[in-house]
Each structure stands twice: as C-alpha cells, then as structure tokens.
Amino acid sequence: MDSQADAWERQTGESAAAWEAFACYRDLGLSRSISKVAANLNKARSVLERWSTSHQWVLRAEAYDREQDRLWRAERHQAARDIARRHARLASAAQAKLVARLQHLDPDRLSPSDVIRWLEATIRIERQAYSIDQIEATATASGAAVDAPDVAQLTDEERRARMEQLRRELETRLTDSETAS
The missing domain is CATH 1.10.10 (Arc Repressor Mutant, subunit A)
Structure with missing residues (x-):
C-alpha cells in the first residue's frame, strides 16, 4: 500500500x-x-x-470501516457534549428565573413542597447535563462518600427550613453574580 x-x-x-x-x-x-x-x-x-x-481490498476496506467508525464516534461524542452544554444553559436560565421569582415572593405564601419540586427539577436537569449522578455513582462504587440528602424524607417543617436555607443561598449567588456583572 x-x-x-x-x-x-x-x-x-x-x-x-x-x-x-x-x-x-x-x-x-x-x-x-x-x-x-x-x-x-x-x-x-x-x-x-x-x-x-x-x-489488498480487504485490508483497505477494513481500514476504511475503522476510520468511518472513528469519525462516527467522534461526531456522536461532540453532539453529546453540545447537548449537555445546551441543557445546562437551559437549566441555569430556569434556575435564574426561579431565583428572581423567589426574591419577590413571600415564603409564607408558598407551599414548601411546590418550591422544592421546582428546585429539584432544575437541579436534576443540570446534574444530568453534567453527568453528576454518574460521577457520584462511580465515587460511591469506589468507596467515596457522597452527600445527597433525600428531600422526600423530610417533614414539612424540615422542608420549610431547607427551603429557607436554599432561598438564602440562591439570593447570595444572585447577588454575587450581579456584583460580578
């Protein structure tokens, strides 16, 4: 050849x-x-x-097939990265909207479970975009400790307290991002 x-x-x-x-x-x-x-x-x-x-047609065709497979895998990998980035941006935008809305709402007028559900949904989307659950599963399998509280197991009072803690954290993040802008 x-x-x-x-x-x-x-x-x-x-x-x-x-x-x-x-x-x-x-x-x-x-x-x-x-x-x-x-x-x-x-x-x-x-x-x-x-x-x-x-x-040497057989060897050449096999080389061609390997190259086509390599190109296809690279294309799929790039597409997956692009999708993950897009989903992460969407989740971040949704979270920003939620933070803005939370700043104008009286927490006493909100159902703790409603706010937590919205927050969990946006966090889940963002975690999926960055494969965080897979990373944590790998870490758990290798013996590393993972801190992931189960909100569903909390009482209403614990949920209210957690919601208030998250609201304060989100306000801090929003203030920090506005200061940085």
Whole structure:
C-alpha cells in the first residue's frame, strides 16, 4: 500500500478501473463482496479477484470501516457534549428565573413542597447535563462518600427550613453574580 495515501484512497500504481472497482467494493459497506462489484460494474469476477488480491481490498476496506467508525464516534461524542452544554444553559436560565421569582415572593405564601419540586427539577436537569449522578455513582462504587440528602424524607417543617436555607443561598449567588456583572 502507498505510505502517502490513506488505505481507502487511490494507491500509487492502481489503474483508474481498479480504483473504481475498489471504491465500489469499499462503499458497499459490511455487505460488500466481489460478486456484488462484478454485478454493479459489469466486470469479470476473475479480474476483480486479481485486483482485490494485488491491491489488498480487504485490508483497505477494513481500514476504511475503522476510520468511518472513528469519525462516527467522534461526531456522536461532540453532539453529546453540545447537548449537555445546551441543557445546562437551559437549566441555569430556569434556575435564574426561579431565583428572581423567589426574591419577590413571600415564603409564607408558598407551599414548601411546590418550591422544592421546582428546585429539584432544575437541579436534576443540570446534574444530568453534567453527568453528576454518574460521577457520584462511580465515587460511591469506589468507596467515596457522597452527600445527597433525600428531600422526600423530610417533614414539612424540615422542608420549610431547607427551603429557607436554599432561598438564602440562591439570593447570595444572585447577588454575587450581579456584583460580578
């Protein structure tokens, strides 16, 4: 094979007809065969077998398949990162709106469970966007301690206290972000 060109590209000394036949073979994907190339190009199977051997079609097609798989995985990985970033931005925006609304609401007029549900929803979305639950699961499996309180197990009084604590934390964060802006 040509050390200058990728295996799936035209090789030095490969005729145009042999290259066309290989490209047809390569592009057939996992169902490729010399018989299919012969039928598609109306060429003698014996000529194609000779070209296949002399130009290492099987190895070149395997290299092409590996490269296509690598490109596909890279594309999926990038798409997943883009989606995670977008979801994190949306969750942050929703949290900012919730913080703004909380600053103008009288906590005594809110149901503690309603506020906690909204907050839990935005936190869950953000955690999913950054795969935090997976990271924590890995840490737990490796023996590391993870501090994740179960809000559902709290009494109404404990929820009110937790809500007030979260409200103060959110106000502090909002004030800090406004100061930084």
